[in-house]
Amino acid sequence: MTDNLGFGREKRRQGNLDILSGKVTFRDEFRRMLDSVVQNGHSFEECKQVLRDNIKLDSGFKEFYAWCKANDIPVILVSGGMTPTIRAVLSNLLGEEEASQIEVISNDVDSHADGTWSIKFRHPSSGYGHDKSQAILPYRQLENPPTLFFFGDGVSDMSAAKHADLLFVKVKDYEESDLSVYCRNHGIKHVLFSDFSQALPIVQSIVKGEKTVDQVLESGRA
Template identity: 70%
Template sequence: MAPLIRAVLSNLVGEESANEIDIIANDAIVHSDGKWEIKYRHPSSGFGHDKSQSILPYRDLANPPTLFFFGDGVSDISAAKHADLLFVKVKGDGENDLASYCNKEGIKHVLFEDFSKALPVVQSVVAGEKTIAQIIGA
C-alpha cells in the first residue's frame, strides 16, 4: 500500500514534501503483467501488518516524533492507543469497528472523511498553532 499512500501524499503536499514522510505500510509487489499483490510487513501477526509493532519503536527514541495515525478498521485497533493523534475514517455505511473500539475504550480520536480534511489539522499541529490536547479536547 506504500506506493498508493505515497501517490496520495504527493498529490496533497507535493512530491518533495511527501518524500520526507516515513510511510510505514504493507508494500506491493508489482508483477510484469501489471498484476500486484500485497507484501505484508508482519505476515504471522494475524493482521498482516500489526501496526502497533510499527509504531512502538518510535516511542523508544530519545526524541520521539509526533505520531499521527490514520485508520479505518479492525487492522488498526492494535495501534490506536499508541498514536499521539488518531484519525478515524468515516465510512459511508456508518459501520466502523475502529471508531466503535475507540469509543468503548475511551481513546480520543478525530473523525475524518478524506485526507484533504485531515491535512489542515496535521498542519496546525506541525506549525505549533494547535496542540493535540486542543484538537481532541483533552
C-alpha cells in the first residue's frame, strides 16, 4: 500500500532502515507510512480491494496449513497490519469458511466522519504499536508449554523474535532481510527459509521427535 498508494518505495525503505537502526519506532513510522496513503486520497475500502487483488499466498502455505490443521497444530496469524484488511485478503485466498477458522491477532482501523481512516494500534503505548511478544508469552506460562514456531520477515516482527522456540525468517534466495539483520545484531538464533515448502519438513521433524530445535538451529537454514 505504501509503495503504490502512499509516498513510495524509497521513503518506505528508508523508514524500515530507520526502524532497524532504532532512529524511530515501528509504531510511529508505520503510522506515517499509512498516513501517506490517506493523504493521497485513498479510502479504506479501496485499500482493502487493492490488497485483495494483488496479494498472493506464499508458495507452499496451503500445504503447510493443511498439515498443521490435520495434526491439531494451531496456526495463528500475528500481524502488524489491520484485521479488516487481513480478513479480506484471507477470505479471497482461502475462501470465507477456511479463513474464518484462522485466529488473527492484529491492529484495527478507525474510520472518520470525513471519509479518512487511521490505524488503531493494539498496544498504542508500545513503540511497536502491536507488541507481538504479548501474543506469544501467555503460551510460556502454560503448565505444559507447546513448541512455538514463529514465521516473520521484517521489522514488524522484531518484538516477537526472541520469544519463539524456533524463529523462521523469510528471505529471498537466502539474501538478507531486515529481520535477519536484526536477529544477527542481537544474537537471536533463527532459520532462514524462502517458502513454506522448505519450512514444513522442519516443523514435521520436530513435531515427530526426529530432530530437536537446537539441532535445527545449528544449520541456520531450511
